[in-house]
Amino acid sequence: MAEVASRGKFGPYGGQFVPETLMPALLELEAAYEDARADPRFEAELDDYNRHYGGRPTPLYFARRLTEACGGARIYLKREDLCHGGAHKFNNVMGQALLARRMGKPRMIAETGAGQHGVAAAMAGAVLGIPTEVYMGSVDVKRQALNVFRMRLLGTQVHAVDGGSQTLKDAINEALRDWVTNVTMTYYCIGSVVGPHPYPTIVRDFQSVIGREIKDQAREQMGRLPDLLVACVGGGSNSMGTFAPFLEDTAVELLGAEAGGEGIETGRHAATLVAGRPGVLHGARSYLLQDEDGQIADTFSVSAGLDYPGVGPQLAYLKDTKRASFTAVTDAQALEAFHTLATLEGILPALESAHAVFAAMQRAREMDRDQVVVATLSGRGDKDVQTVARSMGVEL
Amino acid sequence: MAGDPDLATTEKMALACIRGGADLVELGVHFSDPIADGPEIQAAGQRALRAGTRPRDVLDLAARLRRGSDAPLLLMTYLNPVLAMGLTPFAERAAAAGVDGVIVPDLSLEESPEIRGVLDGAQIDLVQLVAPSTPDGRAAAIGAVSRGFVYVVARYGTTGTRSDLPEGLRSRLQALHHTASLPLAVGFGVSTPDHVRTLATSGADGIVVGSAIVRMAAEEADPEAVEAFVRELASGVRP
Numbered sequence: 001m002a003e004v005a006s007r008g009k010f011g012p013y014g015g016q017f018v019p020e021t022l023m024p025a026l027l028e029l030e031a032a033y034e035d036a037r038a039d040p041r042f043e044a045e046l047d048d049y050n051r052h053y054g055g056r057p058t059p060l061y062f063a064r065r066l067t068e069a070c071g072g073a074r075i076y077l078k079r080e081d082l083c084h085g086g087a088h089k090f091n092n093v094m095g096q097a098l099l100a101r102r103m104g105k106p107r108m109i110a111e112t113g114a115g116q117h118g119v120a121a122a123m124a125g126a127v128l129g130i131p132t133e134v135y136m137g138s139v140d141v142k143r144q145a146l147n148v149f150r151m152r153l154l155g156t157q158v159h160a161v162d163g164g165s166q167t168l169k170d171a172i173n174e175a176l177r178d179w180v181t182n183v184t185m186t187y188y189c190i191g192s193v194v195g196p197h198p199y200p201t202i203v204r205d206f207q208s209v210i211g212r213e214i215k216d217q218a219r220e221q222m223g224r225l226p227d228l229l230v231a232c233v234g235g236g237s238n239s240m241g242t243f244a245p246f247l248e249d250t251a252v253e254l255l256g257a258e259a260g261g262e263g264i265e266t267g268r269h270a271a272t273l274v275a276g277r278p279g280v281l282h283g284a285r286s287y288l289l290q291d292e293d294g295q296i297a298d299t300f301s302v303s304a305g306l307d308y309p310g311v312g313p314q315l316a317y318l319k320d321t322k323r324a325s326f327t328a329v330t331d332a333q334a335l336e337a338f339h340t341l342a343t344l345e346g347i348l349p350a351l352e353s354a355h356a357v358f359a360a361m362q363r364a365r366e367m368d369r370d371q372v373v374v375a376t377l378s379g380r381g382d383k384d385v386q387t388v389a390r391s392m393g394v395e396l
Numbered sequence: 397m398a399g400d401p402d403l404a405t406t407e408k409m410a411l412a413c414i415r416g417g418a419d420l421v422e423l424g425v426h427f428s429d430p431i432a433d434g435p436e437i438q439a440a441g442q443r444a445l446r447a448g449t450r451p452r453d454v455l456d457l458a459a460r461l462r463r464g465s466d467a468p469l470l471l472m473t474y475l476n477p478v479l480a481m482g483l484t485p486f487a488e489r490a491a492a493a494g495v496d497g498v499i500v501p502d503l504s505l506e507e508s509p510e511i512r513g514v515l516d517g518a519q520i521d522l523v524q525l526v527a528p529s530t531p532d533g534r535a536a537a538i539g540a541v542s543r544g545f546v547y548v549v550a551r552y553g554t555t556g557t558r559s560d561l562p563e564g565l566r567s568r569l570q571a572l573h574h575t576a577s578l579p580l581a582v583g584f585g586v587s588t589p590d591h592v593r594t595l596a597t598s599g600a601d602g603i604v605v606g607s608a609i610v611r612m613a614a615e616e617a618d619p620e621a622v623e624a625f626v627r628e629l630a631s632g633v634r635p
């Protein structure tokens with residue numbers, strides 16, 4: 001029976017591990033997405049929003065002073081921080097919100113960690129006239145207060161989630177509970193390449209605009225493909241979007257930077273692929289940070305957007321097949337990269353993105369001067385200024 | 397919820413349920429991220445987790461209950477704790493404890509064949525759920541593979557005590573009886589003797605009361621109160 005086949009697998013990862021109430025909605029979403037993909041008008045409308053509303057294509061910028069400071073490979077930055085709303089989250093949200101409208105859903109919900117996805121969902125909800133509500137862990141509501149207020153200004157209701165560790169994982173739990181309750185009228189706009197099929201595929205496809213642009217821009221600016229692509233990994237959307245168009249280009253190395261928090265050895269981190277093992281959470285089988293009994297672990301990271309004990313199933317597969325590798329960057333290293341980029345290039349990166357910058361610098365030092373590293377700068381750092389100030393002992 | 401606040405209490409409460417007239421006992425094995433559960437069961441799971449309850453302890457509890465009673469025992473849990481123990485070790489230990497069935501709310505029909513195969517081998521029923529959103533054809537497919545009974549999710553939403561029953565349950569149950577040959581047990585939000593009475597005359601073969609008992613067990617922590625409550629609930633089925 002075709003209807004009951006397991007779907008959306010990347011090797012052993014992915015799938016649809018959800019309450020039955022949601023299964024018909026996932027099947028409906030899958031059909032609607034396939035239909036939209038086959039419709040040139042959908043593509044054209046998304047492209048139009050990307051260009052004239054989102055500010056795409058974003059630049060591929062040669063970071064000259066950063067390169068000189070490292071003394072190795074040339075470092076380029078893919079400037080997703082210049083995307084509308086200040087992060088790559090826009091790419092995914094605009095696509096999904098157009099899909100929601102196409103499906104005739106009168107209400108949209110989203111979860112958020114750093115608040116960037118929530119802000120993007122709020123923007124898309126406003127511009128398309130879809131009432132939007134966002135779930136956010138109460139710890140994140142505090143540490144990303146600026147983004148909470150931005151969402152409110154954009155007309156979105158923010159629900160603080162007090163359950164569990166009060167961060168991104170719990171926000172997803174609560175969004176799923178809302179969806180189970182209101183599924184017929186509600187579009188769930190998930191913020192990363194996680195969750196049950198078809199979300200990891202949909203989000204990857206919408207984020208792949210990052211990698212496609214890198215490819216075109218690299219050919220144009222350097223006449224070749226980069227040697228190494230680096231992106232930070234929370235749920236994995238900016239990294240999958242960066243990597244996906246290069247999967248067949250096996251000469252291009254792919255590196256994901258996870259949140260090492262206070263250090264892997266302390267157990268206080270969020271480096272799921274580096275230190276986790278497979279399990280099922282939030283609708284998919286993937287690597288998880290969990291205890292011996294399968295209880296999900298609390299995670300720790302200076303960056304709210306990486307503070308998640310799961311990871312996208314396709315990234316799990318890329319790890320197992322060794323097509324991509326993953327490294328952990330600690331809070332201290334990310335903060336160091338934040339300051340380096342600020343003073344050498346005049347860019348305040350999101351703390352999430354600073355993890356990628358650190359990993360890129362580290363690798364560039366060991367590479368030849370004629371080699372090229374592209375690091376995806378997934379977002380800008382305005383939202384993190386308070387956190388950085390606190391880490392310096394400065395009260396704002 | 398097993399281990400809320402400790403396993404000794406859960407044992408007393410389960411026995412109280414059986415004395416009160418429960419035909420079947422469901423033991424919750426907590427999971428840190430219970431997406432199908434509302435406030436009562438979430439809180440109970442958190443308490444069990446904080447108390448250090450482990451899934452293997454719950455299996456030991458099941459074995460103790462089994463020695464004192466013939467009432468069928470079901471485990472209600474999420475997939476990840478089962479995977480963490482390992483499918484086969486889980487099935488073997490559950491069978492050795494005398495567990496009759498398992499309910500896994502985050503296990504869709506699509507993802508169920510492997511675990512059903514393993515549980516079948518251990519003669520443990522894997523109970524599948526149908527939801528209000530499930531179309532007829534899909535409900536038939538679920539009814540065809542479920543074991544023991546079909547768990548009919550009464551409403552859109554999570555578990556949790558509610559003051560009313562959703563509309564249209566009677567016609568849903570009638571339609572499901574046409575497609576499924578197994579008994580139908582209704583749960584999610586069934587909270588009062590009144591609800592039970594209504595369901596018993598609407599075509600439900602079994603009625604699951606979860607959160608209301610979990611809450612009572614936690615708030616009053618009095619086996620006699622739980623026994624009396626279950627007796628009142630059961631009187632709705634067997635007047």
Ligand SMILES: Cc1ncc(COP(=O)(O)O)c(C=O)c1O
Pocket residue numbers: 087088113114115116117191192193232233234235236237238239304305306350352353378379380
């Ligand atoms: C700027 C930024 N980068 C990265 C992430 C991590 O998400 P993902 O791994 O899905 O790209 C977030 C998430 O909130 C973010 O805000």
